[in-house]
Amino acid sequence: MVDFSGYLSSIALPAAQRIAETRRIAETMTREADVRQALEQVMRAYGFQGFMVMVVPGKACRSLSEAVVMTNWPKDFLASYDAASLMAGSPVIERLRRSTIPFTYDTTLDSHMRADGKGNAVLRLFERGNLRRGVYIPTHDVHGTCGAVAFAGNREAVNPGELKELTFMAGYLFSRLSELKEMRSRVPGGLSRREIECLHWAAAGKTTTEMAKILALSEYTVNHYLSRATRKLDSVNRVQTVAKAIRAGLIN
Structure with missing residues (x-):
């Protein structure tokens, strides 16, 4: 098991030292489960209730489930989201497609920006999952795959300092997860x-x-x-x- 809490205590270090420490910890992660554990530690440390790692879906994609790589959001959340066809009119998804700047969201406010009349359905779903407010952090791996890491819960909006810290950690965790998935795919039948x-x-x-x-x-x-x-x-x-x-x- 990988303990990511050591990095959390190093946030106050100078930038160069933070980069070296984050790289060191990321390199000790040898399983996708290690990345999941690190994401859960970050999630709890910042007072969130859930995390999600996703590949930014293209215009033709209509299912959020297809874009999710790893998450601990409630099991029925994605099924309900897709059953209601909520991705097509999502301002969050649209923003991820056209911007690489991290941003916060508040479902109470953002649901009213939908033009498809499904704002109330979105609000009820996110409230039921205790995921009303959070942050989306666009990121990418060495192959240029565009993705995002999201943290969500019912805490107050993250401040600029927290957003900077979360962005820094999310980038490394997304990249390491991509590396581990690529390594696994390179073994055609696996090792005996x-x-x-x-x-x-x-x-x-x-x-x-x-x-x-x-x-x-x-x-x-x-x-x-x-x-x-x-x-x-x-x-x-x-x-x-x-x-x-x-x-x-x-x-x-």
Whole structure:
């Protein structure tokens, strides 16, 4: 498990130190569950009740569920939102499509900006989910994928200082989540149980001879499994293969 609270206490540090600390913590996240945990820690630290990570939907997309990458919003929220076809007239979604500037929202105020007459339905849904006010932070990954991280609840509007801090953290968490998803997708059929076992012992510093004794295999077979894992993870040597496997959450 990754404890992101250490970063929260470093917000008062100079910018260069904050960047280094955030990168260090992000790099220790080897599973998507680690990113979820970090988002939940940030959410609680700032007094929100929910978070959502999404890819900004295109004009042809009519379902918010299709755009959501990770969230802890109430399970029935997205289903109700999509059943009522609320995304098409959403001023929030439209703003995310045309701007990269973080912004706050207040459902009580913003619902009246809808031109489709569904403002009251939106207000009731967000009130029921305790998600009346919050912030949307546009972000992107190294491939240019446009996304957003949202934090929501019933607390008062975030102040400029909080918005700056949340923007800084959201950018790194979105990027790390994208990296982990990409790593997972790069393994076409995944690693076999034996390949993972060999990598586990390689990560523990065992030699081929030692691994062969531990796993009751020949040294040739151990090298075969390690070579196959290296090809699957598109690595150049055993050290890089182990590093990629750890970062992808394939081994601990």
